Structure formats: structure tokens, C-alpha cells
Amino acid sequence: MYTGKIRQILLITDGCSNQGEDPIAMAALAKEQGISVNVIGVMEQDVIDEKGMTEIEGIAMSGGGVSQIVYAQALSQTVQMVTRKAMTQTIQGVVNRELQQILGRSQTIEDLPPEKRGEVMEVVDELGETVELEVLILVDTSASMKHKLPTVKEALLDLSLSLNARTGDNQFAVFVFPGKKNDVEKILDWTPKLQSLTSIFSQLTTGGITPTGPAIRTALSSFNSKRSLRSLMTGDDESFLEESM
Amino acid sequence: MMMNHSLKSRCKVAPGTVITGKWHSNKYTVIKELGYGANGIVYLAKFKNSQVALKMSDNGMSITSEVNVLRSFAKVQGSTLGPSLLDVDDWKSSRGQISFYTMEYIQGPDLMTFIQNKGRSWTTVLFLQLLNDLNKLHENGWVFGDLKPENLIVTGPTPKIRCIDVGGTTIQGRAIKEFTEFYDRGYWGLGTRKADPAYDLFAVAMIMINTAYPKRFNKTTGGISQLREAIRRQKDLQTLEKVILKALQGHYTNALQMRTELMSLAMSSQKPSSVNQSMASNSTSTIQPQKVNQTGSQPKTRQNYRKKKKKSRWAETVIITMSLTLLYFLYIFQKLL
Numbered sequence: 048m049y050t051g052k053i054r055q056i057l058l059i060t061d062g063c064s065n066q067g068e069d070p071i072a073m074a075a076l077a078k079e080q081g082i083s084v085n086v087i088g089v090m091e092q093d094v095i096d097e098k099g100m101t102e103i104e105g106i107a108m109s110g111g112g113v114s115q116i117v118y119a120q121a122l123s124q125t126v127q128m129v130t131r132k133a134m135t136q137t138i139q140g141v142v143n144r145e146l147q148q149i150l151g152r153s154q155t156i157e158d159l160p161p162e163k164r165g166e167v168m169e170v171v172d173e174l175g176e177t178v179e180l181e182v183l184i185l186v187d188t189s190a191s192m193k194h195k196l197p198t199v200k201e202a203l204l205d206l207s208l209s210l211n212a213r214t215g216d217n218q219f220a221v222f223v224f225p226g227k228k229n230d231v232e233k234i235l236d237w238t239p240k241l242q243s244l245t246s247i248f249s250q251l252t253t254g255g256i257t258p259t260g261p262a263i264r265t266a267l268s269s270f271n272s273k274r275s276l277r278s279l280m281t282g283d284d285e286s287f288l289e290e291s292m
Numbered sequence: 293m294m295m296n297h298s299l300k301s302r303c304k305v306a307p308g309t310v311i312t313g314k315w316h317s318n319k320y321t322v323i324k325e326l327g328y329g330a331n332g333i334v335y336l337a338k339f340k341n342s343q344v345a346l347k348m349s350d351n352g353m354s355i356t357s358e359v360n361v362l363r364s365f366a367k368v369q370g371s372t373l374g375p376s377l378l379d380v381d382d383w384k385s386s387r388g389q390i391s392f393y394t395m396e397y398i399q400g401p402d403l404m405t406f407i408q409n410k411g412r413s414w415t416t417v418l419f420l421q422l423l424n425d426l427n428k429l430h431e432n433g434w435v436f437g438d439l440k441p442e443n444l445i446v447t448g449p450t451p452k453i454r455c456i457d458v459g460g461t462t463i464q465g466r467a468i469k470e471f472t473e474f475y476d477r478g479y480w481g482l483g484t485r486k487a488d489p490a491y492d493l494f495a496v497a498m499i500m501i502n503t504a505y506p507k508r509f510n511k512t513t514g515g516i517s518q519l520r521e522a523i524r525r526q527k528d529l530q531t532l533e534k535v536i537l538k539a540l541q542g543h544y545t546n547a548l549q550m551r552t553e554l555m556s557l558a559m560s561s562q563k564p565s566s567v568n569q570s571m572a573s574n575s576t577s578t579i580q581p582q583k584v585n586q587t588g589s590q591p592k593t594r595q596n597y598r599k600k601k602k603k604s605r606w607a608e609t610v611i612i613t614m615s616l617t618l619l620y621f622l623y624i625f626q627k628l629l
């Protein structure tokens with residue numbers, strides 16, 4: 048169900064999970080709750096890890112999101128692009144569903160003549176600019192990620208720069224896995240400002256297993272607890288889409 | 293940038309392929325590939341004896357989005373902001389439906405290639421043209437967004453700069469749709485990614501820097517200090533320093549302010565060059581006269597100066613002779629009457 052907000056998990060990892068639930072199944076679970084899972088695979092130059100890549104694509108596919116393999120240097124531009132693309136994709140999905148209700152079954156944007164598509168696109172653009180966005184960032188801090196973390200930090204600050212240029216509100220939360228005590232650890236609770244990440248990131252320790260599946264599951268419950276709190280306060284979630292259509 | 297491999301191969305078509313539109317039934321014959329980027333592939337194609345550029349993408353929405361921008365540009369009077377839009381359609385290929393649009397084919401080298409071939413003396417002229425076009429675009433509520441040398445083509449026969457690829461073009465006040473790090477003020481820590489005219493002017497300044505650093509450079513410390521340093525290291529940029537720095541710091545709120553100041557810099561740095569020198573299509577011709585302006589102690593400079601003096605003395609002689617002759621004729625005429 049669409050609730051007037053876009054929820055995304057952004058998973059930044061460099062390889063294969065080796066602990067706990069199947070991350071692809073957990074991504075499917077996220078999708079069922081209307082949360083898309085996007086994955087960025089950070090690779091070393093010239094190292095192509097087939098198995099890791101398959102998992103990365105699998106998670107994004109079953110999580111209804113976008114995936115991209117990238118070298119560490121190109122991370123910033125990719126993180127913002129993937130987030131944006133995923134957001135547009137979600138909005139498009141919503142608009143398509145609305146269209147189907149208006150025009151009858153199996154009608155999508157692509158079935159409209161090109162002239163009509165322009166107007167629909169304007170709505171998609173408008174929504175992309177104004178919609179409330181919740182991004183939960185899930186960072187792999189297993190040993191192999193150690194020297195990539197400064198780049199990840201840069202990329203996340205860059206992401207907040209891109210998203211904060213929008214008119215709509217943003218909420219960010221950052222989780223890392225494996226955590227100090229548990230599989231997953233929350234290092235930044237929901238906040239509109241990602242900048243506070245800078246100091247936290249420098250204190251991060253890396254090492255250990257890669258429990259990607261459990262990490263996604265925990266992330267989901269963080270959305271859920273947030274939702275139940277918020278839904279008490281706001282009740283007009285769905286109305287704005289109809290207004291702007 | 294990263295490129296989705298499946299996307300690229302689906303839009304990959306061989307020369308000779310005929311692309312027929314599903315809605316408007318126009319037929320386009322692919323001649324060759326012109327280039328590709330994150331959003332699709334652009335082909336040169338033949339349509340009824342004329343050449344058009346055809347852009348196709350797996351992502352129908354990005355095509356629709358660019359078409360929206362080009363449609364809006366078409367309403368701007370006498371505009372040469374982007375390529376003019378010709379047709380929008382879908383093609384039912386063997387690999388599925390692909391959205392495409394056709395536009396005016398803008399023929400010519402990109403900005404960097406042009407400057408490398410024709411010499412730096414053209415740069416200022418082209419930037420003045422660009423700023424004029426940007427001003428029109430801004431006046432109509434847009435920001436170009438992804439401004440970079442690859443998206444600037446110089447057409448002929450009289451060189452004229454044109455912008456292609458409106459993928460980043462954004463309504464003012466919204467978040468920039470697409471950008472390239474080196475030309476993005478956010479990347480350098482010098483501003484937001486909210487679309488305003490100054491966003492484009494920052495990119496123009498970076499393109500100016502780029503002309504002296506064709507390979508670009510990476511961010512180290514970032515911020516204005518790194519860029520100022522880069523400007524000061526290149527003679528070609530030093531003369532433009534004032535304008536570049538102001539644009540980088542967002543001191544111009546519209547393109548015409550920047551254009552006016554660039555123009556006056558161009559005039560003041562060209563004045564001391566003797567006519568014979570600027571006529572020579574030598575690529576270094578603009579550099580030497582600029583030095584003249586700054587330091588008078590260099591041997592070259594003095595030589596230039598003397599030459600100029602000699603020349604003006606000669607001109608004096610000619611003028612005096614001519615006026616004397618004129619007076620003489622008047623005198624004769626009077627006598628005759």
C-alpha cells in the first residue's frame with residue numbers, strides 16, 4: 048500500500064553474506080511491506096566477484112529496487128543516482144497503479160501515446176520533488192570494507208546534499224553490520240540531517256562476519272516502529288496523491 | 293559513469309536498421325552511432341533525405357522527460373537553446389518496445405576538440421555566446437544542469453556554440469536532475485544542488501578551468517582554495533581569474549552579469565595587441581598580448597610597443613598627406629567655379 052511516503056533501504060556492501068537468513072528472501076519481505084531495497088556493490092578495481100554480484104542483483108530484484116556495481120571512486124555519484132532512480136521507479140509504480148484504476152486494467156504509462164505521457168511525467172517529476180522520503184542506509188562493515196569506509200562516508204554526505212536540495216522532507220537512519228554486540232547496530236537514528244554521520248563514522252570498527260539477511264530484517268522493524276509512532280500523529284497520508292493527479 | 297549493460301545492448305542497433313514509429317509511422321534509417329551516455333544511445337539517422345539525431349533509451353521515462361524540456365524550449369522565441377524536437381515515438385524492435393525521439397542533428401566537434409583545433413582565441417567568444425543562451429534559458433524558468441564540454445557542440449560555418457543533452461535540465465527551485473561531479477558546485481563544497489541560475493554559471497566557470505586542464509583534476513581539499521590555486525597555475529586562466537572566481541562563489545545571480553564582465557575582460561586584454569598579431573590565426577596570439585597588459589618589462593612586450601608606435605607614426609603621415617590632398621582638390625575646385 049502506498050502511504051504517501053517513499054521508503055527505501057540502501058544497502059552498501061562489497062560481497063557475499065555468510066550468516067543468518069537469506070538476504071534475497073528478506074528483501075522480498077521488505078517489498079511486501081512497500082519498502083524497496085537498493086543495493087550498491089562497492090568493488091575493487093579489476094576484481095569481479097561473480098557470486099557477490101549475483102547476490103547483489105538478486106537482493107535488488109526481489110526487493111523491487113535498483114542495483115549498481117561500482118568502483119569506490121565513483122561511489123558518490125552512484126549513490127545519489129541509485130537513490131533517485133529508485134525513488135522515481137517507486138513513484139512510477141504508484142502512478143501506474145493510479146492509471147490502471149482510471150483507464151482500466153493493464154494500462155501503464157508506456158501504453159499511452161507519447162503526447163499524453165508528458166503530462167504523466169510532469170506528475171512523476173513533481174512527486175519526486177515533493178514526496179517525503181525515508182532512507183535507511185545499511186552499511187557493510189565487515190573486514191574487507193575497512194579502507195572503503197571513508198569513501199562511503201563521503202558518498203553519504205553527498206547523498207544528503209542531493210536529497211536536501213528537494214522541496215520534500217527527508218529522513219535518514221544509518222545501520223551498520225556486523226555491529227559490536229549484535230548482527231546489526233544502529234549508529235544514527237531517524238533524522239533529517241545526515242551530517243552528524245561524520246564523527247560517528249570515524250569511530251567505526253570493521254571486522255567479522257557478513258550477516259546481510261538479518262541486517263535487512265532489523266532495518267524493516269526500524270521502519271515499522273517508526274511508522275506506528277508516526278501514524279498516530281499524521282492521518283492524511285494518502286490524500287495528497289489524489290490531489291496532485 | 294556506470295552503465296547498465298542490458299540497457300546498452302538493447303538499444304544497440306546496426307547501421308542500416310530501419311526504425312519505424314509505432315504511433316506516427318515515420319521511418320528512420322540508422323546511419324551511425326553518434327554517442328551514448330547514462331540515458332541511452334544517440335544515432336545519426338536518415339529521414340526523407342534529411343539527417344536527424346535519434347535518441348533511444350530503454351527507460352521510456354527519461355525520454356519523456358527530455359521531450360518535455362525540448363517541447364518547452366520550442367515555445368521560447370528565436371531560441372537555439374537545445375536541438376529542436378522533431379518526433380517522439382516507440383519502436384517495436386525484436387527485443388521489445390523502445391522509446392525514442394528525433395531531433396535536429398547538431399553537426400560539429402565538441403567544445404574541447406574545437407578549441408584544440410582552432411586555438412584559444414575562440415574560447416571567450418564561445419563563452420559569451422553560451423552565457424547569452426543560458427540567460428534565455430534561465431529567463432524561462434529552467435536551469436540546464438548537466439553543463440559540461442561533452443554537451444557543448446560548436447557548429448559552423450560561423451562558429452556557434454549549442455547545448456545538447458537536456459537530461460539534466462531542471463525547473464528552477466527543484467533539485468538538479470543530473471550532473472557531473474567536476475562541474476557540480478555541490479561536489480566542490482561550494483553550494484547546494486538546488487536549481488538556480490548560479491548553478492549553471494558555476495559549471496561555466498569550471499568549463500573555463502577545464503579548457504586549461506583538459507584532463508580535469510581530482511578534488512583534494514576542495515573548496516574555493518583548491519580551485520583558485522588551479523586558476524593561478526595557468527596563464528590562460530589568470531586573465532579570467534576575476535570572472536571565474538566570482539562565478540565559482542555564486543556572486544553572479546544571472547548570466548548577463550557574468551557575460552558583461554567577461555566581455556570587458558576580453559576587451560581590455562585584447563586592446564594592446566597590435567592588429568597584425570591578432571590577425572594571425574596563431575593559437576598563442578591571445579596569450580602574448582595579455583602579458584603586455586600586466587607587465588611592461590618583458591622584451592617581447594617592448595618590441596610590440598615599438599612596432600605599434602612605428603605604425604601609428606606611419607598612420608599619421610598617411611592622414612596628413614590625405615588631408616593635404618583633399619585641401620588641394622578643394623582649392624582647385626574653387627578656382628574652377
Ligand SMILES: Nc1ncnc2c1ncn2[C@@H]1O[C@H](COP(=O)(O)OP(=O)(O)OP(=O)(O)O)[C@@H](O)[C@H]1O
Pocket residue numbers: 293326327328329330331332333334345347375395396397398399438442443456457458459470
Ligand atoms: N542533437 C545531436 N546532434 C549531434 N550529436 C548529438 C546530438 N545529441 C546527442 N549527440 C551525441 O550523442 C552523445 C550522447 O548524447 P547524450 O549526451 O544526449 O546522451 P546521455 O545518455 O544523456 O549522456 P549523459 O550520460 O552525458 O547524460 C553526445 O555526447 C553527442 O556526441
Ligand SMILES: [Mg+2]
Pocket residue numbers: 329330331438457458459460470
Ligand atoms: Mg544525459
